[in-house]
Amino acid sequence: MTTIVESTSSIAQERRVVTAIPGPQSQAMHARRAKVVPPGVGAALPVYIAEAHESIVVDIDGNQFIDFASGIGVTTIGHTDDAVVAAVAEQVARFTHTCFTVTPYEGYVRVAELLAEHTPGNHEKRTMLCNSGAEAIENAVKIARKFTGKNAIGVLDHAYHGRTNMTMAMNFKNSPYATGFGSLGTSVFRAPSSYPYLDGLSGEEAAERTIWYFEKQVGASDLAAIFAEPIQGEGGFMVPADGYLNRLQDWCHENNVVFVADEVQCGMARSGAYFASETFSLVPDLITVAKGIAGGMPLAGVVGRADIMDATHPGGLGGTFGGNPVSCAASIAVFEQIERHNLLGEAQRVEKTLMAGLRAMQEKHPMIGEVRGRGAMIAIELVEPGTKKPDAAAVKHLVDEGFQNGLLLLNAGTNYNVLRFLPNVRMSDDLIADALGVLDAACTSYRK
Numbered sequence: 001m002t003t004i005v006e007s008t009s010s011i012a013q014e015r016r017v018v019t020a021i022p023g024p025q026s027q028a029m030h031a032r033r034a035k036v037v038p039p040g041v042g043a044a045l046p047v048y049i050a051e052a053h054e055s056i057v058v059d060i061d062g063n064q065f066i067d068f069a070s071g072i073g074v075t076t077i078g079h080t081d082d083a084v085v086a087a088v089a090e091q092v093a094r095f096t097h098t099c100f101t102v103t104p105y106e107g108y109v110r111v112a113e114l115l116a117e118h119t120p121g122n123h124e125k126r127t128m129l130c131n132s133g134a135e136a137i138e139n140a141v142k143i144a145r146k147f148t149g150k151n152a153i154g155v156l157d158h159a160y161h162g163r164t165n166m167t168m169a170m171n172f173k174n175s176p177y178a179t180g181f182g183s184l185g186t187s188v189f190r191a192p193s194s195y196p197y198l199d200g201l202s203g204e205e206a207a208e209r210t211i212w213y214f215e216k217q218v219g220a221s222d223l224a225a226i227f228a229e230p231i232q233g234e235g236g237f238m239v240p241a242d243g244y245l246n247r248l249q250d251w252c253h254e255n256n257v258v259f260v261a262d263e264v265q266c267g268m269a270r271s272g273a274y275f276a277s278e279t280f281s282l283v284p285d286l287i288t289v290a291k292g293i294a295g296g297m298p299l300a301g302v303v304g305r306a307d308i309m310d311a312t313h314p315g316g317l318g319g320t321f322g323g324n325p326v327s328c329a330a331s332i333a334v335f336e337q338i339e340r341h342n343l344l345g346e347a348q349r350v351e352k353t354l355m356a357g358l359r360a361m362q363e364k365h366p367m368i369g370e371v372r373g374r375g376a377m378i379a380i381e382l383v384e385p386g387t388k389k390p391d392a393a394a395v396k397h398l399v400d401e402g403f404q405n406g407l408l409l410l411n412a413g414t415n416y417n418v419l420r421f422l423p424n425v426r427m428s429d430d431l432i433a434d435a436l437g438v439l440d441a442a443c444t445s446y447r448k
């Protein structure tokens with residue numbers, strides 16, 4: 001029997017709202033879901049998806065949304081990219097699984113080569129692959145502890161690292177990520193980060209503050225690693241002050257502490273560079289990757305200095321599905337597409353268009369306190385005009401207006417007062433302009 005894979009490439013790249021949002025079919029599906037899926041698994045917008053291509057997602061009622069969520073920064077090169085679809089289809093037909101730790105295959109090795117080539121630094125590197133961002137963080141914790149023989153883990157205010165037991169302890173926000181879930185992973189210490197809009201500190205000053213906290217709370221002699229998102233994701237896309245991350249890493253190196261850059265959200269072309277660390281001239285010891293590295297297929301990993309990665313004994317790392325061959329095939333295609341279509345340049349174009357548009361909106365709407373970010377990772381922080389007081393209701397209004405008008409948008413921020421844009425890096429300037437028009441009107445209608 002032959003199966004015909006219907007091409008999605010005919011989806012017109014435009015938003016189109018043909019029913020109330022969510023539409024009747026989605027509402028019926030949502031009722032079905034409520035009977036079998038627990039509410040702990042949320043839904044930002046309960047429209048059920050039929051198909052997607054490039055920047056447009058189509059729901060089962062026929063509504064078309066411009067996608068500024070990209071599945072939380074995953075479909076960075078666009079939905080159903082032709083090369084990714086072909087690579088996945090080809091690999092699925094050859095073999096879907098053998099378990100890399102039972103009988104290995106080339107795809108895993110190739111992904112490790114590509115990550116070694118495209119992460120910052122020319123030193124020798126190793127990569128271990130796993131399935132999710134949280135799992136990558138868990139592995140980086142193990143690797144850093146093994147290498148240093150130390151136990152404590154340092155994290156930053158506003159951080160987000162995942163939903164597993166250890167990563168729950170590493171997140172800044174207890175609610176909703178850890179509330180009521182029992183005792184957390186141990187030996188995690190937290191320090192203030194660099195948040196230039198609110199703290200006004202230089203990179204040097206913010207780093208000295210962070211280091212002071214770690215020295216007083218735990219001390220370098222017990223600290224195995226510091227984890228930092230070069231640009232924080234869920235926390236609200238804060239771009240740290242110049243030199244902050246570099247000073248922090250220097251301190252790590254003076255004290256045999258492993259510096260881990262969590263690039264799960266900001267990595268893989270998202271920032272306009274392969275990895276956001278590069279935009280700060282930072283060469284991390286370890287980098288955790290996930291989200292955008294495999295075009296929507298589940299894949300994650302830890303990439304890092306060979307001496308650190310090699311400290312773990314055989315059998316200490318791995319997992320049944322880690323580095324699944326179909327996910328690896330997708331990832332290789334993503335790397336090739338980034339090169340073939342200059343997608344780093346495209347991310348920089350998106351930054352220019354979005355930043356300029358949002359800055360023009362900021363002139364008109366004092367509720368927009370700051371526009372920030374890099375590449376196709378841009379956010380606005382919404383405040384009560386004339387103050388820096390967070391206005392979460394404003395973000396909710398903009399997100400809801402977006403939904404009703406065919407935009408998929410996500411909030412962010414410890415106070416939920418950040419609206420983040422995670423378009424694919426190829427989204428056209430026309431679609432961005434169209435979306436900004438919707439948001440401009442939503443700003444005007446707020447509290448009117």
Ligand SMILES: *Cc1c(COP(=O)(O)O)cnc(C)c1O
Pocket residue numbers: 131132133134135137160161162163229233234262263264265266290291
């Ligand atoms: C999403 C995210 C994670 C967790 O990744 P999952 O694949 O959801 O487990 C970790 N760190 C950062 C920075 C993230 O954005």
